[in-house]
Amino acid sequence: MLDTLRLTNRRFHGGIHPPENKLQSSLEPLRELPLPNEVVLPLGQHQGQLAKPLVEIGEKVKTGQLLASTTVATGACVHASITGRITAIEDRPLPQVSGLSLPAIVIQREGEEESFTYPRYDNWQETPNEQLLERIQTSGLVGLGGAVFPTRTKLAGALEKGIETLIINAAECEPYITADDCLMQTRPAALLEGIGLLIKLLQPREVLLGIEDNKPQALESLQKALPGSGLEEQLQICVLPTLYPSGGEKQLIQLLTGKEVPSGGLPLDLGILCHNVGTLAALADAVIRGRPLIERIVTITGQAVSQPGNYLVRLGTAIETLLQAAGWNQDKHQRLILGGPMMGFTLPSAQVPVTKAANCLLLPTEEELPLPGPEQPCIRCGRCEEACPAQLLPQQLYFYAAHQVFDQAEEHQLFDCIECGACAWVCPSEIPLVQYYRYAKGEVRQLRADAEKAEQARLRFEARQERFEREQAEKEAKRQARAQAAAKLAAAQKAKQEAKTQQEPQTQSEQASSEPDVQAALTKKLKQLKTAKAASSVAVKKAEKGLANLKAAADTTPEQLSEQEAKLAKAKEQLQKAEQQLAEAEAGNTPAAAQPAPEVKPSTGNPEDPAKKLKQLKTAKAATAVAVKKAQKTLDNLKAAADSTPEQIAEQEDKLAKAQQQLQKTEQQLAEAEASGQPAPTAAPGQPTATPEDPAKKLKQLKTAKAATAVAVKKAEKALSNLQAAKDATPEQIAEQEEKLAKAREQLTRAETRLAQAEEE
Amino acid sequence: MAWIQLSSPHSHNRVTTDQVMRQVVIATLPGIATLTWFFGPGILVNLILTISSCLLAEALVLKLRNRPLTVLKDNSALVTGILIGCCLPASTPWWIPVLGGSFALLVGKQLFGGLGQNPFNPAMAAYAFLLISFPVQISIWPAPATPLSDTSWLNSLAGSDALTGATALDAWRxxxxxxxxxxxxxxxxxxxxxxxxxxxxxxxxxxxxxxxxxxxxxxxxxxxxxxxxxxxxxxxxxxxxxxxxxxxxxxxxxxxxxxxxxxxxxxxxxxxxxxxxxxxxxxxxxxxxxxxxxxxxxxxxxxxxxxxxxxxxxxxxxxxRPRVYGQKQARKGLASKEKS
Structure with a gap:
């Protein structure tokens, strides 16, 4: 057995030897308190958020049933500790110095004790960690050493970071308290199971159990239980010399590993995890036996109780019930301390429940723990410094706290104080040093919070100020922009007014001399030619008809016939001439247009063959259609070709537009020709010259022109957008195209205005 | 029922300031006895004078400051008196110890606020004051003699010359x-x-x-x-x-x-x-x-x-300052301004 012992020769600084006073309770056997008639289960027995109740008033619950759960990581579940009916869910005072009230579930005992059963993880060795953690969470486990930190959260953090060393805190250095001692004596197997579970979960390299040498029975009991537990190889039991506060987490770590938890850090930063023996036994119960945390061992001691000892108590039992069971002598009491004499705190009332944190109830008499005398001046004797396990300078801290020099107190590492009370215990001037430190800590925290608040307020104010300024600037900018725009508008209107009065004639003359008008004149001539041609073709038809009539007539003389034949030939000639002229005009545009009118005149007397003309027109139409198709095709080819320049495409598009225009024209001509085929004979042979332009015809033409220009505009627009989209288009190209577009638009508007004029006429 | 509310720790080791001071007093006894043995009961007279002047001076100040006279029970004035008394030559005139004791308590201690507040050691402050002010009276020790038969200390109280001897350091100088x-x-x-x-x-x-x-x-x-x-x-x-x-x-x-x-x-x-x-x-x-x-x-x-x-x-x-637990090294100097 002895090879599992390792007497440590490491030390922490300071430490004290207060009278242990443990035998009063440790010599007594563990007693089970009779089931209480009522339990009060606060929803905030742990560090972190309150649990949320899952039950309602009047509901019947079994022992171990989940009453309240939590969804957040920093919370712990609450379970029914007796079987009965829920009578209230309301605020009840917690066992705290402040007498703070928090929501609690109240159960009145009713009927036979029935346990709510949870599945047992008999083969926990093979159970996945997540499942075990889930069970730990739903069992409401918290650190039972006093911190009541949710176990699942602590273990999850350790799992995430990974640990080297698992430390089991069995030191129980605080005087009077023997709850852990009792647990180790009565349930060593459960403790070892709990250790096994943690080893399974966390896979530490070493497992150290630290126990003070004032608990020989507990040590013996552990050593007896160790063989066969499977932990013989891993668990190292280290016996520590009794010295308060060796059970402080930081001090125990220093004793067992020689390492120091960094200031402001966690043991986890060193790869160390500490757990209290009580927590480990509860862990084993929860996982292996399916029993949630519903009871704990509480030491009741002090000379004011006649039956000191350790009691197994259901959580939620009123402390007063406990005191009565322990033989509380009402006359002798004066203080009710929850915890030990060094770090415990006095309760304002016994009407509070036993919670997960309650490890000891101490009721000392005045002779046993005399009330402190009046505080005397500090003589800087340095005893506190010698006693301080954190190696602080308590007398300096006291000086700074008492004189409210909080920045110096912080500089002297006030927050490394663990409030163990060793300094106050040794102080010959009986200065309540810890109280000063608590006060200073509270003040510093308050100052920090205030500073943070002030900082936030400052930031908010600055942001608001900035926003204000920005808005102001924006408003100003808008105002100025508006003013400028208004000024511009006024100037522009003025300029327009002036321009209107000055430039109107000029623009008109410009329009008259502009090129499109020449073209319009040409087309006019062309139209005239066409009309002439149509007229001559009509004349030809008439002549033919007349000839046929003459031939059919019996009384026709040969002279008449030949005369008619000559007429027909002349008309045909005329028609041919007109056609030629027209073709010339259409092809050459300008030279032909110079002299069409006089040529047309002779056609009046020489009607041409309309069918021929139709045929020609059809052919022309087909030819233009082919041309359009060709142009379209080349354009497509050009577009598809990678190396075609925008100019080429634009050119081709121009060509295509022209061809299409041509096609439309020919189609129109064809339609006209077809239409005029019928009415033409009715027209007087001499008349056509007088009315070369039919208004309807003109309208149609204008419409066509308008459509054509619209197409041209669209094309130009398209080309421009293509150019703009193209990355390699030069600004000049774009400008050129824009110019083209502007021209096309101008033409369109002109065509539209002309059309409108024509329609009005 | 009203429970007494107190801050932890609830336990105390019961060593108090007056006990500490009493231990100091006890520890001076062998020295006082030896001094008396060699230099005569003048030492004891000095001690009585310094102690009583210290206590009286402290009582006076406590009265002036409206403090309870129970403060005297902390034995600190007693210790100061003893320490001054042990420094003075046995043959010194009576007003030297009275002056010294009063100075120690009034100027050395209470002027700064009493116990725990004095920046200087009151006994040494008083001794330095006497040494500078009355170097002769402070330096002349009676020749060590068979003390109990010697009555020169009575003469010294009366102010008459007595057999004197220089201390070793005086002689060497x-x-x-x-x-x-x-x-x-x-x-x-x-x-x-x-x-x-x-x-x-x-x-x-x-x-x-x-x-x-x-x-x-x-x-x-x-x-x-x-x-x-x-x-x-x-x-x-x-x-x-x-x-x-x-x-x-x-x-x-x-x-x-x-x-x-x-x-x-x-x-x-x-x-x-x-x-x-x-x-x-x-x-x-x-x-x-x-x-x-x-x-x-x-x-x-x-x-x-x-x-x-x-x-x-x-x-x-x-x-x-010592290196605090969890700190890599000890902090030094004052708290920096930007930190606070």
């Missing part, structure tokens, strides 16, 4: 150009009785000091450091000129060194706080004592050294 060997052989400078007497007194103080260490009233590091510094630094100086410098053993044996090591330097109020600080405090005192004894105009220099180091104690406190 006045030896002039005499070599060390000649000094020891020459008559009229330093009687062997005087040397024996002071060596015995020093031993008695040592006994009392060990008692204090045993009782954990003081720590051993501080007196040891002081005496060791005296010895080492004294040897160093002596090594340069053995013929004319004080031999190191005399530094330790002469009148005040051991007394100061255990009863004066260990005054917690006016000393440094941390153990490291206390060690530096002791080294500083030792070096100053050697300096004054070697190059100064006063034969001894313990009082001035202690007062000078009292000045330095706050600075020592800032630079000798």
């Amino acid at each position: 006045n030896k002039g150009l005499l070599m060390a060997e000649e000094f020891w052989q020459a008559d009229g400078y330093l009687s062997s009785q005087m040397v024996t007497a002071w060596a015995s007194v020093a031993s008695a103080w040592l006994v009392g000091g060990l008692y204090l260490i045993w009782q954990r009233i003081i720590n051993w590091q501080l007196p040891l450091t002081f005496l060791a510094t005296l010895f080492i630094a004294g040897s160093f100086v002596w090594g340069f000129n053995p013929s004319h410098q004080i031999p190191p053993w005399l530094h330790l044996a002469a009148s005040s060194a051991v007394f100061a090591a255990f009863f004066i330097l260990t005054d917690p109020v006016s000393g440094a706080t941390s153990l490291k600080g206390k060690v530096f405090f002791a080294i500083g005192c030792g070096l100053l004592v050697i300096s004054i004894r070697t190059w100064g105009s006063y034969p001894d220099g313990v009082a001035f050294s202690v007062l000078l180091m009292n000045f330095a104690a706050p600075a020592l406190d800032y630079y000798t």
